Amino acid sequence: MDNRWAELVSPLTEEQVRPVFEDVPEETVTVLRGAPGPQQGMVGPSESEGRLGRFLTNTHGVFWLGAHGGAGESVLAELLGGTVCQHRWPMRSADAGQEAPAAIFLVARQNRRGLDAASRAARDWASGTHPDVELQGLVLMADAPGKTPKPLAAATRVVSGGVPRTWVVPWIEELRLTGTVDWESLAREPRKVLTALAEAVEEINPERTPQ
Template sequence: MDNRWSDLVSPGPTPVHPLFEDVTEETVTVLRGASGPQRGVTGLSEDEGRLGRFLTDAHDVFWLGVHGGAGESVLAELLGGTACHHRWPARLDEEIQHAPAPVFLVARQNKRGLDAARLAARDWAAGAHPDVDLQGLVLVADAPGRTPKSLVAATRVISGGVPSTWVVPWIEELRLTGTVDWESMAREPRKVLTALGEAADEALSERTPQ
C-alpha cells in the first residue's frame, strides 16, 4: 500500500445547525486521504510541539484547534460539538471499552496553520491517539480572495495524510463582528459548513447506541 505520508515522515448529540435545502445537493470539494494510522510514520517528540490531552467520557464530536486562533470555537458554536482547543480527547478508564472519539482537526489555511496541521496529523498517523477516530482536517481561510499557489500545494500534501479535508472560504462578517449569521452568510462558505455539519452529524450518529 502506498504511504501517503512519504513527504511528511520524519527521517529514521443533536445537530444544532440549520440545513439549507438550496445547497445540500451541490457539490462540495472534499479532499480524501489516508483512512487510518500507517506504519513507518514517526511520532512527534516533545520539542516538536506535540499537543496535550484531556480526559473525557462525553459522547460528542470534538473540534481540535491545532494552533491559537484556528477557529474551533466558532465551528463548535455553529455546528455543535465540543471545542477541545489544543488538546486531544482521551477516555477516562482504559479498562472500559469506549467508542473512539470523533475528532476534526482545525487550522487556518496559512503557513503557520498548515505547519501545525501537518504535525498534528503526523502524530495521529503514528498511532499516538488510539482513543481518537479522526474524521479529517478543516482548513479555514485567513484572507479573502484567491489562495496562493504555495498554500494550495501544501494543502494537497497534508490532505493525503488525513481521511478528509474541507476548506472553509473566507467569511467577512466573522472578521468584522466575531459572529456568523446563517441567513446572511455568503453561499460558498454556507455550502461547505452545511456539508461539514452533515459529516459531523454522521460521525456522531454512527456511535449512538441503537
C-alpha cells in the same frame, strides 16, 4: 522519542445541540481525500516540535481540535455543535472499558503557520499514539479573501494526504468584522462548504457504541 504527555485536565463541557440548517442548492463541494487511518512506521512530533497535549473525557459526540491558537474551532462548534478541545487530544479514562473513540475534526488556518501545525497534528495521529481518537478529517479556514496562493494550495494538498478528508472553508468576512457567523447571512461559497461539513457531522451518532 519523548513519550511524556502534557498534564491531563478535566473533561470539557457536554456538546452543544447543532441547529437545523435549511437546505442549499445541491452543488459539488470539493473534499480532499487522504490516509484513512494511522500508518505503520510513522513517527509523531516530539514535545519540542509542538506536539499537542491530551485530556481525559467520556463525552460523546463531535470534538473540534484546533491545531494552533486562532484556528477557528470555536466558530465551528457554535455553528455545528460539539466540544472544543482547547488544543488537546481527547483520551478515555482507564475505566472507560469499551468506550467508543472520540470523533475528532482537526481545525487549522490555511496559512503557513496553520498548515505546519495541521501537518504536525496529522503526523501525531498517523503514528498511532491516539487509539481513543477517530479522526474524521481536517477543516482548513481561509485566512484571507480571494484565491489561495499557489504555495498554500500546494501545501494544502500535501497536508490533506495525511488525513481522511479535508474541507476548505472560504473566507468569511462577517467573522472578521463581528467575531461571529450568522448562518442566514453567510455568503454562498462558505455556506456550501459548511453545509457539507454539517452533513459529515450529522453522520456521527452521539450515542455510538463500539462495533
